[in-house]
Amino acid sequence: MASTIKDVARLAGVGVGTASRVISGKGPVAPETAARVQQAIQTLGFRPSSIARALSRKSLDMLGVYVPQYQGLFHGAVLETIGRELRDVDRHMVTASGGACGDARLQALDGIDFLRQRECDGLLLMSHALHDDDLRQLHAQMPQIAVLNRIVPGLESVCFSSDHALGGRLAAQCLLEAGHREVAIISGPHHAPDNEARLHGFLDTLGAAGVRVPSEHIITGDFTPASGRAAAEALLARCGPAPLPFSALFCANDPMAIAAISVLAAAGLRVPEDLSVIGYDDCEFAAHVWPALTTVRIDIGAVATQATRDLINRCYGRDRPVIRDVAPELVRRQSVRRVDAA
Amino acid sequence: MASTIKDVARLAGVGVGTASRVISGKGPVAPETAARVQQAIQTLGFRPSSIARALSRKSLDMLGVYVPQYQGLFHGAVLETIGRELRDVDRHMVTASGGACGDARLQALDGIDFLRQRECDGLLLMSHALHDDDLRQLHAQMPQIAVLNRIVPGLESVCFSSDHALGGRLAAQCLLEAGHREVAIISGPHHAPDNEARLHGFLDTLGAAGVRVPSEHIITGDFTPASGRAAAEALLARCGPAPLPFSALFCANDPMAIAAISVLAAAGLRVPEDLSVIGYDDCEFAAHVWPALTTVRIDIGAVATQATRDLINRCYGRDRPVIRDVAPELVRRQSVRRVDAA
């Protein structure tokens, strides 16, 4: 049996109050008494029970984080960052992902419920499966939340996201500047707000320049490489082999772009010589594939940092600096080239 | 203020003991009484405090998981699997990663300490930075641990890993069969036991066939794509441009292999025409890059599953089936070709 604060107090010959004071470091204690208590702690190998402490202080000093999954380049970066920010203020996180049931929205609801049961001081939420209303409802019951990677109308003050519409515009401009006027798209899931925003930005900018994307040139994926591969295959099947009726392909994230490039290559199409490809996110692999991927960088880590700090400020009365704008940025590498240079 | 079990009991007109019984579902309660309590729970929106419950039951019903980081394809898969296994038995996990200080070993020690403070019922550990002795020491203090992806001498019964020596042998055989006799290696960190095991297996098999790998053909990376790129560049710089003094390259994981292929391609070298490349792990991207990567599949998810089940059995007196062997497997795709066919 692990020893308790009582054992420590007894061994040190002090009251539990005193022992508690030296353990937590708050409250006046005579240096010499403190030393005696420390000694007792040492010899007993005492570790305070965080549960008991939490019960009495009514806080576990922890924030809950929901992500749909742990896999993938995107969510890992988020968790990494949140963990670091919390460590800086001596707090920590508990995570939930997925859930018992099949439906993504239900899973998210489930995960959030789990987190609330764990009595977190606040919640960081990342999910494109939740409805805006789900989030509004949750916020009404529990205002200490921060929403990542989407902007929920009415909840702007707790939402943190890069401007994905701008990201989409950046991608479109890049293609337009390179002279592309026939483009295809591998989209993310259509219920994902961030995907929709970047798609709108992309399409709007193209439209303003007079270029339309026929709907048969738009295929929907789910952000995984496997879906990118399937989408590219579908595109090829639909549009016949060379010559392709488009000169550029926009993919809603880098993993899908990488997979798409591999099916293009397998079909004998060279990127960017035969076809330009632009990705989105600037994931860890983007710079390390061939050809290096031109993409729109979304610094999701920075977004997570800002969200975490804001939530820390609200939950723990801190005043960490928070920047609300994390702008997307075009990263020119090798997968897009001028159409007339082809 | 959230309502407590007392409120529920009062509203339902029963004692807290009774309320507790219906909440936990254990112990005899008259159906009609139970209904009344349920009603009270509903109207109060009562949620039991998991902290208080834990304090009294002396278990949070949770396992701790340490991973060096959340990023990367490998660790995500591990967390995903562990989470699922735990959910199956109505338990959950708390994770820790990295730590405050720079040194990976200290970080791991730190993270483990954090987990122990959180009063987990058991620990799942993944770290190649820890010394065997660290783990043995920990096990002496806390036997409810499971070690992932390495075998610690003396701790075999709590260690779960694919046979990386065999994995290395598989890679070597694949190359040998394809007629390669001059090979280069991009290794993982030399303190990583799994890396060492696969390297030994690889080198031994090669050696048995009479092929030696000169030390200047071995470059060390750290498993990241960026390090794979740097390693490949170093290899190229060291061995001059074409013709390369080796016909095959073994990379200690797929992300490094993918990055290496991209620098080879940038240097005008074609894989597999000019050079065969074999990876390791079979990460999510391996099948979706060009050329599709021939690699040794390590089903780390399966390893994590087995470890988790074993730990569940030990911590919660369950009897879930545990398979100890998760064999590595060669996955032939396109990045290796016969040398004489080149």
Added chain:
DNA sequence: TTGAAAGCGCTAACAA
């Protein structure tokens, strides 16, 4: 089948 009461290990108010 129920209620009362004694903890679980800690914090914090209060008295000394």
Added chain:
DNA sequence: TTGTTAGCGCTTTCAA
């Protein structure tokens, strides 16, 4: 600067 004590919200005997 200390020790004592009353909670924190729940589970679990033990009687009734």
